[in-house]
Amino acid sequence: MSKFKYVLIGGSAGAVGAVEAIREIDSSGSLALISDESLLAYSRPMIGEYLSGEVTIEGIMYRTGEFWNLSKVHLFCKRAIRIDLDDKFIMLDDEEKIGFEKLLIATGSKPRTIEIDGIDKDGVFNFNTLTDADAIRMKIGEIKKAIIIGGGLIGVCMAEALAKRGIEVTLVELRENLLSLLLDSVASNIIRTAVQKKGVNIITDHSVQRIKGTENNNNKVKGVVLDSGEEILCDIVMVAIGVIPCIDLVRGTKIKINRGIVVSRFMRTSVPDVYACGDVAEAYDFVLDKSRVLPQWPIAYLGGKVAGYNMAGETFKYPGGTVMSALKYFDIPIIAIGQTNPKNSDECQILTSHDLSGTSYKKVVLKKGKIIGLILVDDIERAGLFFYLMSKGINVDRFKEKLLSEDFGFITLPKRLRRTMLAESLTH
């Protein structure tokens, strides 16, 4: 059995962050990575640009081809099938055993599935990996009409990519609004208008009941039937109703799981020497002040980096993340962070400014003097200041009336805070 000081399972953002952190501290400790994905270290959020043809395969590489080599990573391009925590090894699908001293589980997430009639037909796709994108690209010339199930981030991303390919797209969303986990109805309607302007047909408040096959080949997608009874013809159906953590490998072990793998602020699991990060982990949310699954690329990278530092022996605390996304779809810049649509709105103060003639919109949600939610549409360049105030839990009562003003900036912040922030740029 080969043995390594560090073993990582997964080859995406979390693993890259961990490798970079480990190598900052420990330049020679043996490091192995296990992943069965064909092309490691590509940017998963960029598969939309790859599908639309705006970016080549080289363009979506998150790190260069030499990255693993330069970082002295031993790659096992195989699937991990079992973790043995007592004897500290990973079993691969060819029964090879890889021993570890410290382990990082960064297995990511997989698409949520729906149980509808016809879901297994030829022409039904997910859109989470490069393999998914390649499968669609192979057929792209034959696709005239597409149905997308789900109006979240992946659904809207796919809608844009396919529309740019000249495909007639219909997006079906069960809820009233697009991107409802991220935006409020005002911002959601701004993007809806932009999506429709580009020719995408949007159907909300409805769901796909079943997928129909063609007359001469029932196994091939011909169209869908909605809950309203309406039938829409299409060549492909794309399912984008969210992701769930890939926890199969840890199920049945001593590692504590809730919805994902439970981790501390140091990305440690309940088992010593075993860490987790990224989509598979439940890490700290600074808005909710508790742990939750947050399947977002920057959070995975940062979690991986924190895990890597701690695995290599340098104590580093995860600052936390929250629901947050920067959007550029259909040329509308939007940044949304935290609770943009608070449930107990009577406990919150909500500041908004909305330019009705254009697409500019700002919303700040305050609770007990702190910002817990933010939406910026169009004028987004100062979003990071809000992100800082939110992540540090800074009381903004003294300057809250300036938060929405056009000249809100670094200068708006109290002098002492400005000094602290500038000093922080020089520290780890």
Add this chain to the structure above:
Amino acid sequence: MMKRISFREELCMGCGLCEVYCLVQHSKSKDITKAYKREFPKPFSRLRLEVNPPMVFAIQCQHCEEPACVAACLSGAMQKDKETGLVVHNAEKCVGCWTCIMVCPYGAIKRDINKRRVVAKCDLCSESMSPACVTNCPNEALTYKEVSL
């Protein structure tokens, strides 16, 4: 030791020359008249002079030791150069997803939508010895000096 731009707000008169010369430095012609009158796409300043009378503040990329923008970057376009300590942006690789803008505590990253949609920020005028904003600051409110990390 790394060289960084420092700003002393008590010395700033708010003349705005830092923005003017940053723009010129990042123009095609590097000529003030041409840059303002004849260039398309219109060049812009990477530094931002924030004015809130009587206070003025010049802020630009701080080239952080632990840059939030690099950690958040979706494409790998934003990187920390280990040797120089600079936060370097590769505009070719950038896809303009705005995720770095979301997390920069200084609001120091701008959108550049003139050609392709990408971001732009202070590069410390990497081609020249001293940043243009510092060289052209008449009251030494902006200085370029060694800082201890």
